[in-house]
Amino acid sequence: MAASLIRLHFHDCFVQGCDASILLEKSDSIPESEQDAVQNAGSVRGYEVIEQAKSEVESICPGVVSCADILAVAARDASVAVSGPSWNVNLGRRDSTTANVAKAGTDLPSFRAGLDSLISLFDRKGLNARDMVALSGSHTIGQAQCVTFRDRIYNASSDIDSNFARTRQRGCPSTPGRGNANLAALDLVTPNQLDNNYFKNLIQKKGLLASDQILYSGQSTDSIVTEYSKSPSKFKSDFAAAMVKMGNIEPLTGSAGEIRRICKAVN
Numbered sequence: 001m002a003a004s005l006i007r008l009h010f011h012d013c014f015v016q017g018c019d020a021s022i023l024l025e026k027s028d029s030i031p032e033s034e035q036d037a038v039q040n041a042g043s044v045r046g047y048e049v050i051e052q053a054k055s056e057v058e059s060i061c062p063g064v065v066s067c068a069d070i071l072a073v074a075a076r077d078a079s080v081a082v083s084g085p086s087w088n089v090n091l092g093r094r095d096s097t098t099a100n101v102a103k104a105g106t107d108l109p110s111f112r113a114g115l116d117s118l119i120s121l122f123d124r125k126g127l128n129a130r131d132m133v134a135l136s137g138s139h140t141i142g143q144a145q146c147v148t149f150r151d152r153i154y155n156a157s158s159d160i161d162s163n164f165a166r167t168r169q170r171g172c173p174s175t176p177g178r179g180n181a182n183l184a185a186l187d188l189v190t191p192n193q194l195d196n197n198y199f200k201n202l203i204q205k206k207g208l209l210a211s212d213q214i215l216y217s218g219q220s221t222d223s224i225v226t227e228y229s230k231s232p233s234k235f236k237s238d239f240a241a242a243m244v245k246m247g248n249i250e251p252l253t254g255s256a257g258e259i260r261r262i263c264k265a266v267n
Ligand code: HEM
Pocket: 002, 003, 004, 005, 006, 007, 010, 042, 043, 044, 045, 109, 110, 111, 112, 113, 118, 132, 135, 136, 138, 139, 141, 142, 143, 144, 145, 146, 148, 209, 211
């Protein structure tokens, strides 16, 4: 669950800020759920873990701790649980009363994006290229579905290590539509540790997603990838700082929004 919880916080913060909007399910007051956006549907996991944490917090301290704060704390604790860094989480976010599926579609990155568009997408959220590369280091844990990397492992012109491509083809059939949901570790070497191995993979052309490999493809971010591949401690401290920055995107404070009673619905 560690990977899924970190991703959940990311996909929350990039769509109208860190306001737990991603947790809202479709209902009379929420006509469209962000969970149905193409980047989230059938892919984002861990909703029930946050709901469970919320219900335990509510039972001892009702109406105080927002779902948005629980997402931020869970992401930090997830990092610690898989040998990643820790950081102090700023608290006080409130929860949205709205969700925006269209914004999820435009503001969450696609694995097909080029480097310039990834940089500008993160820039719009106040995160620079270095933050983007450090945060992408999250792909040192967790899994991706065959549909997200099929093109890369079967396309002869891909910038990919051929043995690595062959290994990945075993679990991901070439026929479009077949085995789309088959999962593969984003980092084959240490899939359950939040370490700097992701960056070592990129230098060996063993990034699983095209959007991973593009960070080391003869362009402006190569030097950052090289730096993190050599220095696990620099990666960890930059990752922690970038997670804090990401967790501060457009929070609802004061009397804006509400403290939800349950995370999947507005009060
Ligand atoms: C740079 C642009 C990014 C793109 C294009 C991207 C794309 C993806 C894709 C396609 C997957 C696989 C989803 C699936 O197949 O179901 C994935 C997984 C994941 N992403 Fe990203 N991602 C990006 C940045 C980030 C950032 C900034 C974070 C966290 C701060 C993050 C955290 C994760 C994690 C932890 C997983 C594994 C989830 C799991 O196993 O449940 N990603 N990402």
